Amino acid sequence: MAAPPTGPMVIRMEPSFAAPPAFAAVPERAAALRPAQLGQALRRGAVPGDDSLWSALAGTPALSDAEVEALAGIAQVRHVAAGQGVFSRSHTASTLVGLRSGEVALGFRTADGTFRTERIVRGPAWLDLSSAWLDEAHAMDAQALGSATVVEWPREALQQRLAKHPGLAQRVIVGLAREVQALAVNTHELMHKDAPARLAQWLHQRCEPLAGAAGQAIVKLHERKRDVASQLAITPETLSRLMRSFSRQGVIEVSGYNVRVLDPVALGRLAQA
Amino acid sequence: MAAPPTGPMVIRMEPSFAAPPAFAAVPERAAALRPAQLGQALRRGAVPGDDSLWSALAGTPALSDAEVEALAGIAQVRHVAAGQGVFSRSHTASTLVGLRSGEVALGFRTADGTFRTERIVRGPAWLDLSSAWLDEAHAMDAQALGSATVVEWPREALQQRLAKHPGLAQRVIVGLAREVQALAVNTHELMHKDAPARLAQWLHQRCEPLAGAAGQAIVKLHERKRDVASQLAITPETLSRLMRSFSRQGVIEVSGYNVRVLDPVALGRLAQA
DNA sequence: CGCAACATTGAGGGCCCTCAAGAGGTGTGG
DNA sequence: CCACACCTCTTGAGGGCCCTCAATGTTGCG
Numbered sequence: 301m302a303a304p305p306t307g308p309m310v311i312r313m314e315p316s317f318a319a320p321p322a323f324a325a326v327p328e329r330a331a332a333l334r335p336a337q338l339g340q341a342l343r344r345g346a347v348p349g350d351d352s353l354w355s356a357l358a359g360t361p362a363l364s365d366a367e368v369e370a371l372a373g374i375a376q377v378r379h380v381a382a383g384q385g386v387f388s389r390s391h392t393a394s395t396l397v398g399l400r401s402g403e404v405a406l407g408f409r410t411a412d413g414t415f416r417t418e419r420i421v422r423g424p425a426w427l428d429l430s431s432a433w434l435d436e437a438h439a440m441d442a443q444a445l446g447s448a449t450v451v452e453w454p455r456e457a458l459q460q461r462l463a464k465h466p467g468l469a470q471r472v473i474v475g476l477a478r479e480v481q482a483l484a485v486n487t488h489e490l491m492h493k494d495a496p497a498r499l500a501q502w503l504h505q506r507c508e509p510l511a512g513a514a515g516q517a518i519v520k521l522h523e524r525k526r527d528v529a530s531q532l533a534i535t536p537e538t539l540s541r542l543m544r545s546f547s548r549q550g551v552i553e554v555s556g557y558n559v560r561v562l563d564p565v566a567l568g569r570l571a572q573a
Numbered sequence: 574m575a576a577p578p579t580g581p582m583v584i585r586m587e588p589s590f591a592a593p594p595a596f597a598a599v600p601e602r603a604a605a606l607r608p609a610q611l612g613q614a615l616r617r618g619a620v621p622g623d624d625s626l627w628s629a630l631a632g633t634p635a636l637s638d639a640e641v642e643a644l645a646g647i648a649q650v651r652h653v654a655a656g657q658g659v660f661s662r663s664h665t666a667s668t669l670v671g672l673r674s675g676e677v678a679l680g681f682r683t684a685d686g687t688f689r690t691e692r693i694v695r696g697p698a699w700l701d702l703s704s705a706w707l708d709e710a711h712a713m714d715a716q717a718l719g720s721a722t723v724v725e726w727p728r729e730a731l732q733q734r735l736a737k738h739p740g741l742a743q744r745v746i747v748g749l750a751r752e753v754q755a756l757a758v759n760t761h762e763l764m765h766k767d768a769p770a771r772l773a774q775w776l777h778q779r780c781e782p783l784a785g786a787a788g789q790a791i792v793k794l795h796e797r798k799r800d801v802a803s804q805l806a807i808t809p810e811t812l813s814r815l816m817r818s819f820s821r822q823g824v825i826e827v828s829g830y831n832v833r834v835l836d837p838v839a840l841g842r843l844a845q846a
Numbered sequence: 847c848g849c850a851a852c853a854t855t856g857a858g859g860g861c862c863c864t865c866a867a868g869a870g871g872t873g874t875g876g
Numbered sequence: 877c878c879a880c881a882c883c884t885c886t887t888g889a890g891g892g893c894c895c896t897c898a899a900t901g902t903t904g905c906g
Contacts, residue, residue: 418764430750459743466736475598476749477703483756484712490763491691491806495592525885533764536860542885799855811894813854
C-alpha cells in the first residue's frame with residue numbers, strides 16, 4: 301500500500317504494522333525514584349570502554365594511557381534497571397554523569413507521578429556534564445527507558461585530575477561547548493518555528509539514506525510517539541495530525557514506527573519556516 | 574494616579590512618563606555589520622579590569638597575579654560603537670568573546686535587515702564562550718545597543734595558557750556550566766509555560782526591593798518593550814496586553830519604563846503555571 | 847509642525863490544546 | 877481460547893491563546 305490514505309475515514313494500518321519497541325515493557329507509572337538506592341550497586345575500578353564516552357563526545361584524538369588511567373581510577377559504574385531513576389533534580393549533583401549504553405529520558409517528574417520527557421539520550425553520551433560544577437541540584441530528572449549503564453566521575457576528584465591532564469579539561473570544555481550550542485539551537489527553534497517546522501526538522505535530522513531508492517530516506521522511531529511529541533513540545537494528537545498532513549502532501553509515508561521520507565528536499569523546506 | 578485603569582477607554586499615561594532610554598538613538602535599521610571592520614581598532618596589552626569578566630563570571634576567588642598576566646598577554650580589546658555589529662554568525666569563531674561594559678543584543682539578523690533579539694547582555698558578561706572551542710561559526714549575531722567595550726581571547730593561545738593554569742580552565746568550565754543551566758531553564762520555560770507565566774517570571778527575576786514600601790519592588794526596563802517581548806518570544810502587542818492584565822489584577826503598576834510590583838507573591842504565583 | 851518610531855488598543859483569525867470516543871495491540875486470568 | 881484491563885494511537889469537535897493587521901495616541905527630532 302504505497303499511497304497514503306486520503307479520506308477522513310478510519311485508517312487501517314497495514315498488516316506489517318511494527319510492534320511497539322521495548323518501551324512497552326516500561327509503563328509510565330514505573331516505580332518512583334527511590335534516592336536511597338542511588339548509591340547502591342556501585343563498583344570501582346578500570347573498566348574497558350571507560351574512555352568511549354570521552355572519545356565519542358569530545359573529539360577524535362584518543363585519550364592517552366595516562367588520561368585513561370586518571371579517569372578510570374575515580375569512575376563509578378552503575379547499572380540501572382528499566383524504568384528506574386538515574387538521578388533526580390531534588391538531589392545535589394556531585395558527579396559528572398555519562399551514559400555508556402542504553403537509553404535514558406531527561407525531563408521532569410511532575411507532581412502526579414508522570415514523567416514529562418524533554419529529551420531522550422542514547423549512549424554513549426553525557427547525561428549531566430554541567431550541574432556538578434555549580435554545586436547545584438541536577439537540572440532535570442533522568443529515568444532509564446531500558447536497562448542502562450551509567451558512569452559517574454566525582455567532581456572533586458576529577459577536578460584534581462584535570463589540573464594534571466589539561467587534555468581532559470579540554471574535553472570537558474568542548475563537551476560543554478557542544479551542549480551550549482545544541483541548547484541554543486533548540487531555544488531558537490522553540491522561539492521561532494511552529495509545530496510543523498519543528499517536526500520536519502526533527503525528521504530531517506534523523507534521515508538515514510535508503511538504499512535502492514535514490515534520494516529517499518527512512519526514519520525509525522525508537523520511542524513512543526508521545527515521547528517524540530514531548531520532545532517537540534506538542535501533544536500526541538497534534539503529532540498524529542501533522543504526520544497525516546505530511547503524508548497527504550506526499551512528503552512522507554508513515555507505517556507504524558517507520559517513517560519513509562519520499563521527498564527530503566520538501567521536508568527540508570517545511571523545516572525552514 | 575495609583576489605581577490602574579479599569580475600562581477599555583483610551584489610557585493616558587501620567588505626566589511623569591519616563592523618556593525612552595538611550596536605545597532610542599540606535600534605530601533598528603542601523604548600518605549592517607561590515608565584517609571587514611571587525612579586526613580594526615584592536616589593541617593589545619594588559620588593561621586594568623581585564624580580570625573582572627573572569628571574576629564576575631566564574632566565582633568569587635580572585636585571579637592570581639600569574640593568571641591575570643597570562644590572560645592579559647593575549648587579550649584583545651575592542652570598542653564598538655552603538656548599533657555596530659560585534660560578531661556575526663556567518664564568521665568562524667576563533668576567540669572567546671566577553672563584554673566588559675555596555676549592552677549588546679544577541680539574536681539573529683534576518684534577511685530583511687531587521688534584528689530579532691533573543692537575549693540582551695549587560696557587561697561584564699560573556700558574549701560567546703562556546704563557539705570558538707568547536708571551530709564553528711558564532712551561534713548568533715551580536716549587535717551593540719550602546720557604546721560597548723569587548724574583550725576577546727584567541728582560543729588557540731588561551732588553550733595553551735589554560736594548560737599551565739588549571740584554575741583558568743576551571744573558570745571556563747564553570748562559565749560554560751552556568752550557561753548550560755541557564756539555557757536549560759530557558760528551554761524548559763519555553764516548552765511548558767505560557768506567555769503570562771513567562772512575563773511574570775521575567776519580572777519576578779528582576780525585582781529590586783523598594784525601600785519605603787515593605788514587600789514591594791520595582792523593575793526598571795532598560796530596553797525597548799519590543800525587545801522585552803522579543804526575549805519572551807511574544808509580540809509587542811501581547812506584551813502590552815499582558816501588562817494591562819497584570820495591572821487590572823493589581824499585581825503591578827506600569828508607568829512608562831518603570832514597573833512597580835505591588836504584590837510580588839502574586840507575581841510569583843503567576844510565574845508558576 | 848510634520849515626520850518617524852514606539853506603544854497601545856481593537857478586530858479577526860489561525861494554530862494548537864483539551865476533551866472525548868473509538869480502534870487496535872498486548873498481557874493476564876479464568 | 878476468550879474476556880478483560882490497559883496501553884497507544886488516531887480522529888473529530890470545540891475553544892482558548894496568541895499572532896496579524898490596522899488604527900490611534902504619545903514622544904522626540906529635524
